[in-house]
Amino acid sequence: ICRGLSSSAVRHVVIKNVTIIGGGQMGAGIAQVAASTGHAVTLVDTNEDILKKAVKGIEGNLKRVVKKKFADKPEAGEEFLQKAMQNVSISTDAGSVVQGTDLVVEAIVENLKVKQDLFGGLDKVAPAHTIFASNTSSLSITDIASSTSRLDRFGGLHFFNPVPVMRLVEVIATSSTSQETFDSLLNFSKMLGKTSVSCKDTPGFIVNRLLLPYILDAVRMYERGDGSKEDIDIAMKLGCGYPMGPFELSDYVGLDTMKFIMDGWSAANPDNPMFAQSEVLNKLVAEGKFGKKTGEGFYKYK
Numbered sequence: 001i002c003r004g005l006s007s008s009a010v011r012h013v014v015i016k017n018v019t020i021i022g023g024g025q026m027g028a029g030i031a032q033v034a035a036s037t038g039h040a041v042t043l044v045d046t047n048e049d050i051l052k053k054a055v056k057g058i059e060g061n062l063k064r065v066v067k068k069k070f071a072d073k074p075e076a077g078e079e080f081l082q083k084a085m086q087n088v089s090i091s092t093d094a095g096s097v098v099q100g101t102d103l104v105v106e107a108i109v110e111n112l113k114v115k116q117d118l119f120g121g122l123d124k125v126a127p128a129h130t131i132f133a134s135n136t137s138s139l140s141i142t143d144i145a146s147s148t149s150r151l152d153r154f155g156g157l158h159f160f161n162p163v164p165v166m167r168l169v170e171v172i173a174t175s176s177t178s179q180e181t182f183d184s185l186l187n188f189s190k191m192l193g194k195t196s197v198s199c200k201d202t203p204g205f206i207v208n209r210l211l212l213p214y215i216l217d218a219v220r221m222y223e224r225g226d227g228s229k230e231d232i233d234i235a236m237k238l239g240c241g242y243p244m245g246p247f248e249l250s251d252y253v254g255l256d257t258m259k260f261i262m263d264g265w266s267a268a269n270p271d272n273p274m275f276a277q278s279e280v281l282n283k284l285v286a287e288g289k290f291g292k293k294t295g296e297g298f299y300k301y302k
């Protein structure tokens with residue numbers, strides 16, 4: 001186990017070995033960035049097929065990066081690729097791999113009970129110094145951490161999709177997170193080349209608290225027939241300079257994840273019309289149309 005306290009004025013655990021749980025869009029992206037910045041990464045999911053697909057995706061993305069970044073130095077590019085790929089291992093047994101890890105980043109399904117069960121189990125087997133972090137989009141870090149006995153070594157590390165491209169990480173401390181843990185998470189984000197912001201452990205942190213109501217308003221406009229989804233997307237791209245319109249972005253995030261977020265918030269705020277159920281979203285999710293990752297959502301992808 002590599003544990004070192006930095007010699008600078010700020011004390012933090014130097015994170016070298018990272019376990020990332022969940023090899024979907026977010027977990028694979030976080031693994032890609034951590035591996036290409038020199039961290040030893042173990043990616044964990046429920047089955048080998050998902051993990052193999054994730055590793056293939058990471059390699060494909062890194063090849064794209066290398067082609068551009070090392071256009072006139074192909075040998076250095078090949079070395080970078082090899083090194084990054086050597087930094088990635090896979091496992092279906094989180095309990096055994098956390099033995100040697102400094103940081104666990106969880107990026108599994110957006111469900112409080114499932115996240116609590118995962119962390120509750122890992123808490124019993126992970127070394128004392130290991131920091132736990134959740135990439136949750138909408139849940140309370142305090143609630144997730146409550147299944148463990150390491151409240152001081154638990155925080156939020158919220159990345160954005162696509163992780164290799166989006167430069168932000170929201171770093172969240174609960175009222176129990178220690179300064180050392182918070183500084184370790186800030187330093188880790190910096191090592192990944194990201195800019196971090198922090199806010200209180202409030203639903204959606206900064207970005208999703210502002211983004212989700214906007215997306216839902218767009219869905220409601222479409223449900224009312226005020227505008228087509230294509231026109232709403234074009235309007236927000238050309239009128240506001242956003243890279244994606246709200247329907248394209250929903251498909252990109254995943255409609256299943258969007259629904260998990262909305263269901264959680266509407267259960268907590270049943271009288272707030274901002275979080276009321278959307279018929280269109282519910283129907284698409286019920287049909288298994290989760291967006292880009294399943295080939296269809298608001299739009300079709302091939």
Ligand code: CAA
Nearest residue numbers: 061064065068137159160161162164165166208243244253
């Ligand atoms: N890995 C590495 N590089 C990647 C990549 C990946 N997975 N995906 C894209 N890229 C790179 C491309 O190689 C390209 O690089 P260059 O600029 O150096 O050529 C660059 O990113 C742009 O990619 P493309 O040309 O393929 O496509 P684009 O210009 O249409 O951009 C996009 C794609 C970056 C996704 C852009 O559309 C965008 O920024 N969309 C909005 C994304 C967004 O808002 N994300 C936040 C979602 S909310 C969230 O994540 C929080 C939550 O909890 C739900």
Ligand code: NAD
Nearest residue numbers: 022023024025026045046107108109110136137159161253
């Ligand atoms: P995803 O559906 O692409 O991937 C989730 C992965 O977790 C799947 O591969 C699944 O097999 C795996 N998984 C589920 N339960 C597991 C368990 N108990 N142990 C191990 N693996 C398990 O989802 P995603 O989009 O990567 O989102 C993951 C998390 O990140 C969610 O909490 C989500 O809210 C959050 N998030 C998503 C986005 C986004 O834009 N999609 C952005 C930021 C944060």
